[in-house]
Amino acid sequence: MHLSLPAPVAPIAAHELLIFLLQIGLLLLLALTLGQLARRFGMPAVVGELFVGVVLGPSFLAHVAPDVSAWLFPQDGAQFHLLDAVGQIGVILLVGITGIHMDMGLVRRRGATAAGVSLGGLIVPLAFGIGAGFLLPASLVPDGTETLVFALFLGVAMCVSAIPVIAKTLMDMGLLHRNVGQLTLTAGMIDDAFGWLMLSVVSAMATTGLRAGNVALSVAYLAAVLVFAFVVGRPLVRHAFRLVSRGTDPGPSVATAAVLILLASAGTHAVGLEAVFGAFICGVLIGNTKGVDPARLAPLRSVVLYVFAPIFFATAGLRMDMTSLADPMVLLAGLAVLAVAIIGKFVGAYAGARASRLNRWEALALGAGLNARGVIEVVVAMVGLRLGILSVEVYTIVILVAIVTSLMAPPILRWAMARVEQTAEEELRESEQLSWATGQPQTDTSEHI
Numbered sequence: 001m002h003l004s005l006p007a008p009v010a011p012i013a014a015h016e017l018l019i020f021l022l023q024i025g026l027l028l029l030l031a032l033t034l035g036q037l038a039r040r041f042g043m044p045a046v047v048g049e050l051f052v053g054v055v056l057g058p059s060f061l062a063h064v065a066p067d068v069s070a071w072l073f074p075q076d077g078a079q080f081h082l083l084d085a086v087g088q089i090g091v092i093l094l095v096g097i098t099g100i101h102m103d104m105g106l107v108r109r110r111g112a113t114a115a116g117v118s119l120g121g122l123i124v125p126l127a128f129g130i131g132a133g134f135l136l137p138a139s140l141v142p143d144g145t146e147t148l149v150f151a152l153f154l155g156v157a158m159c160v161s162a163i164p165v166i167a168k169t170l171m172d173m174g175l176l177h178r179n180v181g182q183l184t185l186t187a188g189m190i191d192d193a194f195g196w197l198m199l200s201v202v203s204a205m206a207t208t209g210l211r212a213g214n215v216a217l218s219v220a221y222l223a224a225v226l227v228f229a230f231v232v233g234r235p236l237v238r239h240a241f242r243l244v245s246r247g248t249d250p251g252p253s254v255a256t257a258a259v260l261i262l263l264a265s266a267g268t269h270a271v272g273l274e275a276v277f278g279a280f281i282c283g284v285l286i287g288n289t290k291g292v293d294p295a296r297l298a299p300l301r302s303v304v305l306y307v308f309a310p311i312f313f314a315t316a317g318l319r320m321d322m323t324s325l326a327d328p329m330v331l332l333a334g335l336a337v338l339a340v341a342i343i344g345k346f347v348g349a350y351a352g353a354r355a356s357r358l359n360r361w362e363a364l365a366l367g368a369g370l371n372a373r374g375v376i377e378v379v380v381a382m383v384g385l386r387l388g389i390l391s392v393e394v395y396t397i398v399i400l401v402a403i404v405t406s407l408m409a410p411p412i413l414r415w416a417m418a419r420v421e422q423t424a425e426e427e428l429r430e431s432e433q434l435s436w437a438t439g440q441p442q443t444d445t446s447e448h449i
Contacts, residue, residue: 053317099283120352
């Protein structure tokens with residue numbers, strides 16, 4: 001008896017491979033070029049990297065040179081998914097590295113502060129967004145979509161923060177070691193965890209209706225992930241790095257970190273939570289495990305920050321189409337939603353920070369950092385478009401909010417942080433993170449204090 005074996009899957013066709021290689025090469029080249037140009041104008045590189053996708057996507061190239069656009073970026077799902085796959089690896093590893101940089105000692109000492117900032121940065125923009133959803137013209141709400149579902153979805157889109165954009169901005173500006181930077185990431189992660197949970201709830205309302213069982217299951221999975229990370233993940237990370245750190249070659253440590261981050265992201269994605277949540281938790285475990293030398297992971301940081309992350313941010317812009325803003329009604333609605341988004345996040349985060357006894361400059365910096373929506377809001381908008389909750393016009397408005405808020409964050413952050421004195425603890429943390437950039441073990445920190 002002969003077993004019938006499945007036919008081997010054909011490799012990627014020559015033309016599709018050529019297009020993919022050209023796409024990756026061109027996106028990376030322009031992302032690095034415009035990223036450096038953005039830095040010359042005092043902005044973080046991520047601003048230029050996001051702009052690449054806008055230039056090469058339907059917002060510009062498709063109108064200026066439609067034939068070139070159709071050949072270089074064909075409207076083929078399989079071809080686009082190749083870019084998406086590379087971009088997803090980039091954002092997962094970027095968020096993992098962000099977690100490695102997290103100072104959990106600070107989080108434990110100032111957890112109440114982060115929670116206060118996060119609470120203000122959630123409730124106020126969520127309420128403002130829901131209110132805006134009820135006030136927008138009915139013509140912008142898709143047929144068949146309940147106004148309550150539309151308003152709730154818009155509220156969710158207004159309250160999220162973009163951890164990848166915030167992380168890259170803080171890294172580019174050299175603020176990740178500052179207490180405000182650490183608090184921004186911590187509060188942003190709380191915002192995003194709540195945002196993804198609310199997104200699943202509103203999506204369920206749009207498809208199968210609101211069911212208490214679905215909400216309870218999502219909360220249970222979230223709690224289970226945290227317990228698993230503490231009970232199983234922490235000793236697993238410690239033993240894994242103990243095995244690969246015996247030699248002098250940093251390669252095994254780099255590979256181990258990448259494997260753990262990717263598998264952790266797969267785990268949270270499998271239970272219906274966002275993949276970046278697992279990557280962040282795994283990064284925190286790696287960064288706060290004794291025996292892990294940050295200098296050995298410097299090659300991973302370089303590859304992610306200068307190859308994968310720029311490709312991810314450039315790819316995100318390819319799905320944006322800003323030409324619909326030419327309609328005056330859409331433009332006015334967009335400006336109104338943009339104002340609601342900015343005011344809501346700033347007021348909420350500022351109030352939460354001041355209530356947590358931070359000074360006004362720290363509160364302003366936190367508001368600016370959490371105001372950056374970036375590609376996370378793009379992901380939320382794409383979900384709304386796919387489910388039919390958002391019209392194309394409102395989808396474009398949400399994309400506008402994502403871009404403008406990401407552009408606003410750096411100058412306000414720089415202005416506010418120039419008035420916040422750096423502490424000895426922050427200088428020590430900076431010297432520790434310097435070993436990442438140089439790849440050299442830290443031997444003496446006294447000269448940085």
